[in-house]
Amino acid sequence: xxxxxxxxxTAISGSSFSRSGASSESKALQICSIxxxxxxxxxxxxxxxxxLNAESHSRSESWVTRASTLxxxxxxxxxxxxxxxxxxxxxxxxxxxxxxxGDQIAIAFSGAEDVALIxxxxxxGKPFRVFSLDTGRLNPETYRLFDAVEKQYGxxxxxxxxxxxxxxxxxxxxxxxxxxxxxxxxxxxxxxVRPLRRALKGLKAWITGQRKDQSPGTRSxxxxxxxxxxxEGLDGGVGSLVKWNPxxxxxxxxxxxxxxxxxxxxxxxxxxxYVSIGCEPCTRPVxxxxxxxxxxxxxxxxxxxxxxxxxxxxxxEDGAADSKPAAVQEIxxxxxxxxxxKGGVENLxxxxxxxxxxxxxLYAPWCPFCQAMEASYIELAEKLAGKGVKVAKFRADGEQxxxxxxxxxxxxxxxxxxxxxxxxxxxxxxxxxxDVDSLMSFVNLLR
Numbered sequence: 001x002x003x004x005x006x007x008x009x010t011a012i013s014g015s016s017f018s019r020s021g022a023s024s025e026s027k028a029l030q031i032c033s034i035x036x037x038x039x040x041x042x043x044x045x046x047x048x049x050x051x052l053n054a055e056s057h058s059r060s061e062s063w064v065t066r067a068s069t070l071x072x073x074x075x076x077x078x079x080x081x082x083x084x085x086x087x088x089x090x091x092x093x094x095x096x097x098x099x100x101x102g103d104q105i106a107i108a109f110s111g112a113e114d115v116a117l118i119x120x121x122x123x124x125g126k127p128f129r130v131f132s133l134d135t136g137r138l139n140p141e142t143y144r145l146f147d148a149v150e151k152q153y154g155x156x157x158x159x160x161x162x163x164x165x166x167x168x169x170x171x172x173x174x175x176x177x178x179x180x181x182x183x184x185x186x187x188x189x190x191x192x193v194r195p196l197r198r199a200l201k202g203l204k205a206w207i208t209g210q211r212k213d214q215s216p217g218t219r220s221x222x223x224x225x226x227x228x229x230x231x232e233g234l235d236g237g238v239g240s241l242v243k244w245n246p247x248x249x250x251x252x253x254x255x256x257x258x259x260x261x262x263x264x265x266x267x268x269x270x271x272x273x274y275v276s277i278g279c280e281p282c283t284r285p286v287x288x289x290x291x292x293x294x295x296x297x298x299x300x301x302x303x304x305x306x307x308x309x310x311x312x313x314x315x316x317e318d319g320a321a322d323s324k325p326a327a328v329q330e331i332x333x334x335x336x337x338x339x340x341x342k343g344g345v346e347n348l349x350x351x352x353x354x355x356x357x358x359x360x361x362l363y364a365p366w367c368p369f370c371q372a373m374e375a376s377y378i379e380l381a382e383k384l385a386g387k388g389v390k391v392a393k394f395r396a397d398g399e400q401x402x403x404x405x406x407x408x409x410x411x412x413x414x415x416x417x418x419x420x421x422x423x424x425x426x427x428x429x430x431x432x433x434x435d436v437d438s439l440m441s442f443v444n445l446l447r
Contacts, residue, residue, distance in 0.1 A: 078242060082223040086249070093224055093246040094120040097207055098128055101242070104234065105205040106131050108196075109149070109157060110277070113255050114209040115264050118153055120246065121207075131158040131199055135191035136167065137279040141268040148265040160195040167191065177281060184282060184297050186329050189371075191279070197375055200231045201435075205242040213251050222248045230368040237433040331365045331374050336381035338392040342403060345394050348419055349407065349426070357389045357447035358419040359439075360426075362404050364397035367413040373434040380439050388421075389447055418446050 085093055097105060098121065106129035107117045121128040132146065146157055170178070170190050179187045200206060210222050225244050233241030247255060252275075259266055269277055273285030276296050286295040340348070340360065348358060361377060363370040381391035396404035397413070404410035408417060409428045416429035416439070429442055 078225050078227055079223075082225045085224045088224070090116070090246040090250060091120050091123055093244065094207070095124040095126070097205065097225070097244040097246070098124055098126040101205040103127065103129060104203055105129070105207060105242075105244075106158070106199075106203055107207045108132070108209070110209065113252075113259060113266070115145075115149060115266060116255050116258055117207060117209055117246065118149060118155075119258075119262050119264050122153060128155075129158065130155055131160060133192050133195050133199075134159045134161050135279050136162065137191065137281060139267075139269060139277070139280045139283070142277065145265055145267045152265055158199075160199045162191045162195050166194070179282065179297075180299060183300060183329075189329065193371070194375055197231060197372065200228075200233055200241055201236075202234060203241065204233045204235070205244060207244045207246065209247055210245045211247050211250055211252065211255070224248050230372055232372060232435070236435040236438065237431065329365065331371055332361065332363065332377055332393045334378045334381055336385045336391060337378065338390060340392045340394045342394075342400060345408070351419075352422075352424045354419060354421045357421050357443070358392060359384070359389060359443055360392045360394055360417045360419065362394050362396040362408055362410050362413065362415040362417070364395065364413045366397075370414045373414060376434055376436050376439065379436050380443075383436070383440065384443070389443055418443060420446055 085096065088096075094117070107121060108114070109118065109130045109132045118128075118130060130149075149155075150157055167190060170187065174182075174186075206228075212222050222245050224246070225242065227239050228241040228243040231241050267274070267277055269283075274283060274295060275286055277283050278296055282297050284295050284298060345360070348354075348360075359380075361370075361373075365371075377391070384391055394400070394404070394408075396408065396410055396415070401410070404415075409415060409426070414434075416434075417426040418429065419426050423446075427446055429439070431438060431442075
């Protein structure tokens with residue numbers, strides 16, 4: 001429920017995984033945090049974030065100066081590297097990735113033809129790590145494949161599981177098969193996207209089995225290597241995670257020829273007509289002549305057949321610059337995060353002597369950078385509960401966008417503002433680091 005502020009006297013009311021074992025969404029996302037085209041040039045510059053409130057009175061100046069010391073690290077020009085590797089073999093790309101990142105990179109294994117990635121890693125002769133997302137709804141055949149792969153390669157797959165409390169809440173509120181009625185995105189976010197986010201927080205790079213031919217129209221522009229456009233890595237912030245796609249230019253038939261030639265374990269479901277394999281309730285065999293993605297979420301529009309793991313690589317149809325998907329799940333939903341209405345924000349702006357400090361994120365639920373910081377923001381809200389700081393959200397896209405630009409310093413999504421108890425103006429969070437520790441330091445310095 002959106003809340004409004006009524007007066008100055010009225011309250012306006014996740015770790016890295018273990019180390020065992022060895023483009024873009026086009027125009028709909030152009031306003032997100034930092035444009036993807038800008039990200040590719042990070043290697044050409046080192047920059048510090050400057051406060052927008054520098055003209056405020058001296059107290060605000062000193063606060064903002066102290067909070068603006070985070071400097072984004074310099075990174076390689078991976079766009080240039082992707083061009084150099086365009087004609088390279090998957091083995092060469094895999095070797096380059098493992099050489100560059102060592103034990104700070106891991107293969108994302110989904111239990112389908114991703115076995116090819118593990119085989120390529122083995123052929124390099126370098127140590128490698130493998131992780132997988134166990135959603136709790138996989139087929140028995142997929143679990144048997146996991147076991148066979150571990151034995152074949154002498155590795156231990158690093159499993160990531162969804163948060164039990166979130167799964168419990170979803171199932172109790174909506175039932176076991178709510179995705180058949182209201183779409184798969186919410187379930188995938190709980191069971192896949194958030195566990196993946198936690199896994200990647202412990203890495204500097206990851207390797208995926210994405211191919212351009214997997215989903216024409218949505219994955220047709222996958223690069224060989226890129227700065228991950230959605231997720232954050234070990235260091236946090238823009239450019240902190242690199243994504244490698246060694247199979248980007250390989251056709252599915254060639255991947256299968258490779259698997260047969262190398263005689264590696266494969267999922268038994270493939271022999272039953274399954275091609276693209278995910279969770280048991282959301283996967284079925286495809287008929288001859290059907291595209292492989294037809295077996296995933298078959299009850300939905302063919303253009304929506306993505307779970308969110310590779311959202312930054314989805315190619316959207318041409319449309320208005322501010323267009324967004326028709327159905328989008330709300331984010332930052334927590335009992336500790338207050339949903340503010342426009343009226344509530346306006347009243348908050350008027351208060352100069354607040355009883356509590358307020359931290360407010362200006363967001364759009366379809367923005368992948370907002371989605372990427374969701375877990376950190378909710379965790380921060382839990383830590384600040386009852387400690388004199390209210391944590392809130394304000395949806396600033398659509399009709400509210402102009403208001404947010406003029407009154408709330410909105411430049412891109414997400415924008416984070418702190419309203420201190422005794423300062424007349426809001427202070428804009430100046431860094432791309434949106435992890436809990438960085439946000440907490442900002443709040444503690446200024447509230």
